[in-house]
Amino acid sequence: MAYVHRIGARSYVFADLKELMAKATPPRSGDMLAGIAASSAEENVAAKMALAEVPLKAFLSEALVPYETDEVTRLILDTHDPVAFAPVSALTVGDFRDFLLSDQATPEQLAALAPGLTPEMAAAVSKLMRNQDLILVARKCRVVTCFRNTIGLPGTMAVRLQPNHPTDDAAGVSATILDGLLYGCGDAVIGINPASDSLPVIDRLLRLMDEVITRFEIPTQSCVLTHVTSSIALMNRGAPVDLVFQSIAGTEGANRAFGVDLKVLREGTDAAAALRRGTVGQNAMYFETGQGSALSAGAHHGVDQQTLEARAYGVARPFKPLLVNTVVGFIGPEYLYDGKQIIRAGLEDHFCGKLLGVPLGVDVCYTNHAEADQDDMDTLLTLLGAAGVTYIMGIPGADDVMLNYQSTSFHDALYIREVLGLKRAPEFEAWLERMGIADAAGRLLPASGTHPLVGFVKEQAA
Amino acid sequence: MIARDPWLAFSRHTPARIALGRTGASLPTQEVLRFALAHAQARDAVHLPFEATKVEAEIRALGFETLEVASAAPARDVYLRRPDLGRRLNAESRARLAARKAAPVDLALVVADGLSATAIHAQTAPFLAAFKPWITKEGWSVAPVVVAAQARVALGDEVGELLAARALVVLVGERPGLSSPDSLGLYLTFAPKVGRSDAERNCISNVRSEGLSHELAAFKLAWHLKEALRRAVSGVELKDESDLLLLHGAPPPALTGG
Numbered sequence: 001m002a003y004v005h006r007i008g009a010r011s012y013v014f015a016d017l018k019e020l021m022a023k024a025t026p027p028r029s030g031d032m033l034a035g036i037a038a039s040s041a042e043e044n045v046a047a048k049m050a051l052a053e054v055p056l057k058a059f060l061s062e063a064l065v066p067y068e069t070d071e072v073t074r075l076i077l078d079t080h081d082p083v084a085f086a087p088v089s090a091l092t093v094g095d096f097r098d099f100l101l102s103d104q105a106t107p108e109q110l111a112a113l114a115p116g117l118t119p120e121m122a123a124a125v126s127k128l129m130r131n132q133d134l135i136l137v138a139r140k141c142r143v144v145t146c147f148r149n150t151i152g153l154p155g156t157m158a159v160r161l162q163p164n165h166p167t168d169d170a171a172g173v174s175a176t177i178l179d180g181l182l183y184g185c186g187d188a189v190i191g192i193n194p195a196s197d198s199l200p201v202i203d204r205l206l207r208l209m210d211e212v213i214t215r216f217e218i219p220t221q222s223c224v225l226t227h228v229t230s231s232i233a234l235m236n237r238g239a240p241v242d243l244v245f246q247s248i249a250g251t252e253g254a255n256r257a258f259g260v261d262l263k264v265l266r267e268g269t270d271a272a273a274a275l276r277r278g279t280v281g282q283n284a285m286y287f288e289t290g291q292g293s294a295l296s297a298g299a300h301h302g303v304d305q306q307t308l309e310a311r312a313y314g315v316a317r318p319f320k321p322l323l324v325n326t327v328v329g330f331i332g333p334e335y336l337y338d339g340k341q342i343i344r345a346g347l348e349d350h351f352c353g354k355l356l357g358v359p360l361g362v363d364v365c366y367t368n369h370a371e372a373d374q375d376d377m378d379t380l381l382t383l384l385g386a387a388g389v390t391y392i393m394g395i396p397g398a399d400d401v402m403l404n405y406q407s408t409s410f411h412d413a414l415y416i417r418e419v420l421g422l423k424r425a426p427e428f429e430a431w432l433e434r435m436g437i438a439d440a441a442g443r444l445l446p447a448s449g450t451h452p453l454v455g456f457v458k459e460q461a462a
Numbered sequence: 463m464i465a466r467d468p469w470l471a472f473s474r475h476t477p478a479r480i481a482l483g484r485t486g487a488s489l490p491t492q493e494v495l496r497f498a499l500a501h502a503q504a505r506d507a508v509h510l511p512f513e514a515t516k517v518e519a520e521i522r523a524l525g526f527e528t529l530e531v532a533s534a535a536p537a538r539d540v541y542l543r544r545p546d547l548g549r550r551l552n553a554e555s556r557a558r559l560a561a562r563k564a565a566p567v568d569l570a571l572v573v574a575d576g577l578s579a580t581a582i583h584a585q586t587a588p589f590l591a592a593f594k595p596w597i598t599k600e601g602w603s604v605a606p607v608v609v610a611a612q613a614r615v616a617l618g619d620e621v622g623e624l625l626a627a628r629a630l631v632v633l634v635g636e637r638p639g640l641s642s643p644d645s646l647g648l649y650l651t652f653a654p655k656v657g658r659s660d661a662e663r664n665c666i667s668n669v670r671s672e673g674l675s676h677e678l679a680a681f682k683l684a685w686h687l688k689e690a691l692r693r694a695v696s697g698v699e700l701k702d703e704s705d706l707l708l709l710h711g712a713p714p715p716a717l718t719g720g
Contacts, residue, residue: 029543172476179480334545368504368638369577397479404639414487449468457472
């Protein structure tokens with residue numbers, strides 16, 4: 001069905017909901033590359049005005065990606081909860097924004113609403129929201145998950161310690177783990193992107209992290225970010241897999257380009273759950289996403305990249321992940337051109353994830369061919385801290401020497417904790433105090449060259 | 463004022479920026495400036511004008527013929543926003559290559575600036591010097607080396623098709639990292655033609671003095687190319703087993719033995 005909006009003498013016509021959503025999206029290079037962006041600033045606002053009048057219910061009857069040919073659409077519509085949806089079922093997208101910002105929309109209300117919302121509804125309302133709206137509503141959404149600690153409690157923010165090394169060297173990885181732990185990072189996960197796809201190499205990295213966590217009784221979890229089928233194979237041969245990782249996207253075709261479907265994600269989830277390696281809880285999946293992946297795979301169906309990103313959270317949701325993060329500036333300037341677009345996308349992704357009930361963290365990052373720098377990352381980090389982001393990345397000096405991009409550093413985590421008073425996961429915070437790394441208030445103590453963790457690196461190097 | 467980290471000695475195990483020390487929650491001034499310099503160098507590598515003529519001269523000095531082409535991207539900012547344009551030749555270049563009515567060859571070599579002209583300027587000549595003996599050894603017939611400006615990997619598909627090559631190797635300036643602004647990537651595609659996917663290519667990455675050496679990269683590429691031509695495949699079906707031939711971690715020489 002077509003949507004029309006008149007501004008002065010001019011009528012703007014949008015052929016269907018998909019076109020309306022794309023043209024209502026704040027400008028970004030990926031939608032321009034796909035040829036679906038609004039062609040003028042006025043058309044962009046006309047589309048927003050038309051979208052504000054669309055009933056939320058329309059998203060249940062008009063699929064943006066065909067139901068018949070896309071299992072993600074089927075997952076979203078078949079698992080939609082009409083009872084949870086009932087309180088907002090009579091609202092338009094514009095009314096829904098007003099509701100979300102109102103005092104009626106309490107954290108409890110929003111948590112109850114999440115199963116009744118589809119990713120398309122979350123994406124639609126985000127397109128009408130300013131950055132401050134995205135922050136304010138996300139801050140009200142509570143998503144708490146557990147494995148060996150508790151992530152997502154109000155007033156906390158966790159950090160993934162990312163000890164990547166260009167050749168997966170054990171001493172090099174250990175040195176970075178030590179650096180991160182002694183800077184108070186690693187409560188979300190100690191998670192390595194391996195340089196190698198070889199199973200023996202990945203097995204060795206898993207055992208290395210398992211040994212650190214076990215020997216020092218660290219209340220955290222480890223992950224090697226390899227393909228889900230590799231993790232399943234490793235679990236079958238007895239490797240100590242805590243979290244199963246997979247990159248996912250918002251369409252069946254884009255997931256196929258990642259070599260996965262819902263069935264294999266279910267197999268990975270079940271295999272990890274069977275190991276029961278969590279102590280506080282059993283949320284054992286870790287997903288990464290990012291705007292532009294579906295277009296990059298030629299599987300975007302003419303849908304804007306932000307809506308498809310929200311659908312990726314719809315893919316993640318049924319697998320009850322411990323962690324999901326958007327790698328917001330990683331994919332490059334052809335999808336998010338500059339600091340302004342990366343900042344906007346980071347806030348949208350975080351908002352949509354949280355509204356849908358997914359534990360969303362953000363890899364606040366950029367590549368060297370994007371028009372962005374550390375100042376942009378400081379801005380996005382500060383905004384996400386205010387929005388209650390579940391976790392961020394921690395990389396020594398913000399420089400990932402394996403993946404060749406810049407993210408947030410251990411120092412950045414200290415900065416945002418100091419500015420906003422954010423605590424770590426409580427179990428991890430207590431461990432830092434026990435180990436003499438931080439004081440009771442969570443503030444780092446002077447570093448010691450004789451700390452037992454230092455001895456561990458020496459062993460690995462020997 | 464600055465709290466030093468007493469594990470600085472461990473930085474010999476990793477290029478990562480560990481043990482930076484801190485002042486309060488923040489980086490010491492020296493580290494902020496060191497990072498800014500590395501970022502500036504990486505940015506310059508992305509935007510540095512490609513000296514195609516100079517690169518061509520260096521390639522010819524090694525005994526190769528050369529041809530110069532350009533992609534459909536008219537300028538660097540357009541190139542960065544529109545990867546599709548960087549994957550296709552401009553009309554003039556296409557017409558020129560087509561007019562050659564090339565006789566079939568085993569191999570087409572394309573040198574593409576990619577995302578780092580710095581990498582191409584630094585690595586092209588030493589890499590090709592290391593690779594040339596393998597061409598001689600295997601007796602491969604080679605088309606003139608095509609030097610392509612504002613070019614991404616897939617541009618090579620069109621070049622390889624127009625030059626009637628059985629296999630294509632693209633030397634491309636890789637996305638610069640903060641610690642590696644001059645890294646070269648090698649992409650091998652069997653039976654190049656427009657529309658090949660990345661899953662149909664083999665990639666050898668991080669070719670630079672501090673990474674994969676020119677000699678080792680040349681050996682690996684020669685191994686892949688030989689296998690690709692023999693088995694008529696490239697990409698995910700061609701797994702890297704070249705390490706099995708290394709002698710104490712070093713490649714066997716091209717011009718002796720075997």
